[in-house]
Amino acid sequence: MSSQLGITPRIPPRTGVGLKPDHYKTILETSPDIGFFEVHAENYMGAGGPPHRYLGEIRERYPVSLHGIGLSIGGAGPLDRQHLERLSLLVERYRPSLFSEHLAWSRHETSFLNDLLPVPYTAESLALVCEHVDQIQETLARQMLLENPSTYLAFAESAYSEIDFIAELVRRTGCGLLLDVNNVYVSSVNQEWNPKGYIDNFPLAHVQEIHLAGHTRQTDDDGRPLLIDTHDRPVDEAVWELFAHAIGQLGPTPTLIEWDANVPEWGDLEVEVRRADAVICARDRRDLFRAVG
Amino acid sequence: MRLADRQREFAAALTDPASDVPVGLLGPDRMPSRKRYAIYRNNVVHGLIEALRAAFPATCRIVGEEFFRAMARDYVLREPPASPLLFNYGAGFPDFIVRFESAAALPYLADVARIERAGTEAYHAAEQPALDADAFAEIPNHRIPELCLILHPSLRVVRSHLPSLTIWRMNVGDGVPSPVDLDAGGEDVLVVRPKTDVDVHLLSPGGASFLSSLASGETLISATNSAISESSSFELTSTLAALIAAGVFVGFRFAELGAR
Numbered sequence: 001m002s003s004q005l006g007i008t009p010r011i012p013p014r015t016g017v018g019l020k021p022d023h024y025k026t027i028l029e030t031s032p033d034i035g036f037f038e039v040h041a042e043n044y045m046g047a048g049g050p051p052h053r054y055l056g057e058i059r060e061r062y063p064v065s066l067h068g069i070g071l072s073i074g075g076a077g078p079l080d081r082q083h084l085e086r087l088s089l090l091v092e093r094y095r096p097s098l099f100s101e102h103l104a105w106s107r108h109e110t111s112f113l114n115d116l117l118p119v120p121y122t123a124e125s126l127a128l129v130c131e132h133v134d135q136i137q138e139t140l141a142r143q144m145l146l147e148n149p150s151t152y153l154a155f156a157e158s159a160y161s162e163i164d165f166i167a168e169l170v171r172r173t174g175c176g177l178l179l180d181v182n183n184v185y186v187s188s189v190n191q192e193w194n195p196k197g198y199i200d201n202f203p204l205a206h207v208q209e210i211h212l213a214g215h216t217r218q219t220d221d222d223g224r225p226l227l228i229d230t231h232d233r234p235v236d237e238a239v240w241e242l243f244a245h246a247i248g249q250l251g252p253t254p255t256l257i258e259w260d261a262n263v264p265e266w267g268d269l270e271v272e273v274r275r276a277d278a279v280i281c282a283r284d285r286r287d288l289f290r291a292v293g
Numbered sequence: 294m295r296l297a298d299r300q301r302e303f304a305a306a307l308t309d310p311a312s313d314v315p316v317g318l319l320g321p322d323r324m325p326s327r328k329r330y331a332i333y334r335n336n337v338v339h340g341l342i343e344a345l346r347a348a349f350p351a352t353c354r355i356v357g358e359e360f361f362r363a364m365a366r367d368y369v370l371r372e373p374p375a376s377p378l379l380f381n382y383g384a385g386f387p388d389f390i391v392r393f394e395s396a397a398a399l400p401y402l403a404d405v406a407r408i409e410r411a412g413t414e415a416y417h418a419a420e421q422p423a424l425d426a427d428a429f430a431e432i433p434n435h436r437i438p439e440l441c442l443i444l445h446p447s448l449r450v451v452r453s454h455l456p457s458l459t460i461w462r463m464n465v466g467d468g469v470p471s472p473v474d475l476d477a478g479g480e481d482v483l484v485v486r487p488k489t490d491v492d493v494h495l496l497s498p499g500g501a502s503f504l505s506s507l508a509s510g511e512t513l514i515s516a517t518n519s520a521i522s523e524s525s526s527f528e529l530t531s532t533l534a535a536l537i538a539a540g541v542f543v544g545f546r547f548a549e550l551g552a553r
Contacts, residue, residue, distance in 0.1 A: 042377050042378055042379065043380070045378050046378075046380060046416075046417030046418075047417060047418055047419035047420075047446070048417065048418055048419045048420035048446075048447075049415075049416045049417045049418060049420070049447075049486065050416065050489050051417070052420075053420075053489055069377065070376075070377025070378075071377075072377075075300065076295075076296040076297040076299075076300045077297075080377075083376075083377060105300060106377065107377070108300055108301070108304035109304075110375050111304070111373045111374070111375065112373070112374040112375060112376055112377045112379075113304060113307060113337050113373070114336075114337050114340045114341050114344075114373075114374065114377075114379070115333055115336040115337045115340060117300075117303065117333060118333075120294075120296065120299060122296070124295065124296050125296050128296065152329045152330075152332045152333065153318045153319060153320060153326060153329040153330060154318075154319045154320075154321070154323075155299070155317060155318065155319070156294075156316075156317035156318075156319055157294050157299070157317060190321070190329075191321050192321035218328075218332075219328075220320060220326055220328045220329055221320075221326055221327055221328045221329075222320075222322075224320070224321070226328065226329065226332070228332060261343075
């Protein structure tokens with residue numbers, strides 16, 4: 001491991017890209033002007049091989065953020081200690097600038113369910129998620145960011161609004177937040193919320209990163225629009241508009257383009273990056289409008 | 294409703310398409326919605342099928358997308374992953390193919406899948422620099438009887454009684470499938486990743502037995518004897534040269550002969 005990794009750089013308030021094996025070589029050959037790269041922690045938990053070889057080189061040139069998808073923080077059972085241990089080793093090895101995970105569950109008994117499943121917003125799950133976040137932050141000896149979910153349904157037993165649940169979580173654990181603007185939009189359409197109102201009421205002071213991604217459009221049993229968080233296409237126009245609204249409130253914030261399925265050529269990703277950078281850099285409202293349009 | 298009960302119900306119905314949607318899962322009109330729950334069902338199963346498709350591209354190409362998806366769906370519902378490390382998922386898929394009756398007409402399919410699985414394991418295996426021929430030059434002749442060779446952690450051997458490597462090669466990259474004589478004899482396959490890329494080699498007769506003896510800690514002499522007893526045409530010098538060139542060895546040690 002390079003001694004340069006001893007220092008953890010700050011993530012600049014610019015646009016980063018979710019790192020995909022398809023782009024390893026292009027990135028190392030062309031050193032694109034990108035704010036940071038984010039990796040899914042679970043993809044780098046093998047003993048060795050190209051993932052570590054490439055990530056090691058990329059980490060020497062760029063800040064890296066680590067994004068977990070398998071901790072199952074909202075699971076009713078205890079956290080998987082072995083998995084937390086693997087995560088801890090990864091954090092030690094790459095010293096990522098940020099570590100984030102989801103407000104979701106993905107594990108039941110011995111099965112990994114391979115999706116970010118929704119959590120009912122009850123006092124019981126709030127206490128449990130807080131306990132898990134505390135445990136993670138203690139084990140990793142750092143603050144973690146929690147990401148707002150994309151949801152397709154609501155639970156009859158929920159007693160908190162999503163924002164109240166998240167705000168209380170932040171208050172009790174001191175964790176930071178990752179505001180996924182695409183998730184806000186997807187959930188808002190699916191749950192018939194006002195997406196701008198959601199962002200205005202979100203605990204913005206604790207947001208340290210933004211995610212942007214593409215979604216697909218279906219309809220539910222009664223023909224109402226139903227958006228699916230697929231990360232398989234460009235960011236939707238409505239999400240760009242919401243992003244500009246969020247940046248207007250937050251100021252410049254590290255922002256990630258997530259594109260995990262039907263991964264495009266590097267050039268297509270850079271188009272998204274430049275557009276997001278333009279929104280982040282736009283200072284006054286008129287510039288903001290131009291960057292979005 | 295307690296969270297544990299909610300999640301038990303929610304999880305059970307995910308991988309059982311025949312089961313009812315759990316109660317209390319609502320759309321924005323506060324009415325139950327089958328289609329909304331079905332998104333989670335689809336995400337879980339479809340996501341795992343895609344993970345298998347990405348890990349077994351030649352197997353998929355041989356049987357076609359539709360057949361592969363149906364076979365993979367069956368596997369996903371029977372053997373869901375136990376770990377969030379999805380690159381480990383599918384270790385049991387080749388054995389599942391052996392038992393999958395609709396694929397019985399393709400007796401080589403499971404072995405092709407084994408070659409692909411070996412490739413995935415080699416890809417993620419621990420790093421260790423391979424020894425070149427010079428590293429062996431310093432071994433004094435009189436110590437050869439005690440010599441044991443240490444294999445690369447990425448090394449995997451797949452033994453097939455069919456020409457499965459030939460079939461695999463025709464179905465990856467720009468390979469072109471063409472008729473294969475299934476009676477032409479079996480192929481033993483060496484998979485190893487000495488540096489960045491995973492390499493796949495055909496082993497000469499006796500080579501697989503030779504490597505398996507070395508892997509279990511036997512001396513070079515003992516491994517050679519096993520190889521010769523399996524195949525009288527086994528030739529140590531040329532086999533060793535090929536294996537060294539393939540980057541198979543990472544070290545050596547001297548056994549304490551007679552210590553047992």
